[in-house]
Amino acid sequence: MAYWLMKTEPDECSIDDFAADPASTIRWDGVRNYQARNFIRDMVVGDEVFIYHSSCKQIGIAGVVKVAASAYPDPSQFDPSSPYWDAKSTPRNPRWDAVDLRFVTKFKTVLSLEQLKKLPDLIDNPLVRKGNRLSVIPFSESEWQAVLKTSNNIE
DNA sequence: GCCAACGTTGGC
DNA sequence: GCCAACGTTGGC
Numbered sequence: 001m002a003y004w005l006m007k008t009e010p011d012e013c014s015i016d017d018f019a020a021d022p023a024s025t026i027r028w029d030g031v032r033n034y035q036a037r038n039f040i041r042d043m044v045v046g047d048e049v050f051i052y053h054s055s056c057k058q059i060g061i062a063g064v065v066k067v068a069a070s071a072y073p074d075p076s077q078f079d080p081s082s083p084y085w086d087a088k089s090t091p092r093n094p095r096w097d098a099v100d101l102r103f104v105t106k107f108k109t110v111l112s113l114e115q116l117k118k119l120p121d122l123i124d125n126p127l128v129r130k131g132n133r134l135s136v137i138p139f140s141e142s143e144w145q146a147v148l149k150t151s152n153n154i155e
Numbered sequence: 156g157c158c159a160a161c162g163t164t165g166g167c
Numbered sequence: 168g169c170c171a172a173c174g175t176t177g178g179c
Contacts, residue, residue: 007177033162055177113178131160133176 003139004043005050005061005127015051015063018103025068025100029076030084032096036136040097041071049101050139050147052127053110060112061147069100111151121146 006028008014018026031037047067053059073094076084089095117128121143126132139147 009177035162059178130178131176133161135176 002042002044002047003049003141003144004039004047005052005137005139007052007054007135009055010053010062011056014053015065015103015106018051018063018065018101019106022103025102027098028101029074029096029098031074031098031135032084032086033133033135036134037095037097039136039138040099042138043067043070043099045070048104048144050144058110058112060110060114060116061107061151062110063106064104065101066104067099068102071097071099074098107151109154111147111154115150115154116147119146119150 010016013026013028028040031040045067049065049067050061051063051065053062073091074084074096075098076082077086077089077094077096078091079085084096086095113128116122122128125139125143126134126137
């Protein structure tokens with residue numbers, strides 16, 4: 001059991017898309033960064049994931065989902081009509097993986113990046129460091145708890 | 156829309 | 168293997 005954070009632009013996929021159909025799963029595809037991919041490959045069914053909304057009006061953590069299916073080859077890499085198509089990827093030699101995620105909780109208010117930067121437990125987390133571009137970030141138990149606790153306090 | 160920071164690409 | 172050029176990310 002591990003903890004993660006995944007970034008998304010809410011126009012593409014938001015916590016509301018998960019909440020709209022809590023019983024179903026959503027494929028998290030399109031990750032095209034090797035470090036992020038390697039983290040995806042470490043994910044195990046049951047792991048919990050913060051959903052972080054980036055490049056939008058309310059930047060921050062919007063809720064929690066969990067891993068419903070562990071890593072498998074991301075189909076979009078083989079699809080020439082997809083923006084995520086990768087000409088160097090073949091089904092025999094896939095480069096990129098996806099996971100399936102399922103809704104757990106939506107925070108009553110988005111826990112803003114500004115708030116997150118104030119949490120002492122997150123001081124070493126890549127999320128709050130300048131210039132960070134990693135879209136999949138592992139969270140320690142204490143980092144995870146610090147965020148949950150703060151999200152409850154700002155209800 | 157701007158631009159700093161970062162990852163990737165490709166020539167050498 | 169170096170590194171300049173380029174494309175992308177993401178906060179502001």
